[in-house]
Amino acid sequence: MYWAVLIISGVFEAVWAVALGMSEGLSKVVPTIIFVAGLIISMAGLAYAMKEIPVGTAYAIWVGIGASLAVIYSLATGQEAFSLLKAVFILGLVGCVIGLKAVSH
Numbered sequence: 001m002y003w004a005v006l007i008i009s010g011v012f013e014a015v016w017a018v019a020l021g022m023s024e025g026l027s028k029v030v031p032t033i034i035f036v037a038g039l040i041i042s043m044a045g046l047a048y049a050m051k052e053i054p055v056g057t058a059y060a061i062w063v064g065i066g067a068s069l070a071v072i073y074s075l076a077t078g079q080e081a082f083s084l085l086k087a088v089f090i091l092g093l094v095g096c097v098i099g100l101k102a103v104s105h
Helices: 002-022 029-049 055-076 084-103
Strands: none
Touching: 002 029, 002 055, 029 055, 055 084
16 A cells, blocks of 8 residues: 555656646646645655655655656657657666665565
8 A cells, every 4th residue: 555655646746846847936826736736645645655665765766756757748748858868767767666666675
């Protein structure tokens, strides 16, 4: 259960990061509301997961999921240009997240 919550909270980390960018300095109401809600859900999930998963592992996985998804979203929407190196590095992040999960107790 803790791992599922951590993964979901990592997804919400990407949600709040993207919403923060769309809020234009918290000046747009809807993206700001999405940012705040995503931030609360993401942090609450991370805190819950850290009850069982070590801090370093939980945080690294949470950030890795959020960062990967935020970049993938930016690439998919055309906000960021695609490059082969970006794809390689995103795959590297995903591989590291899987590796951390695999070696965790």
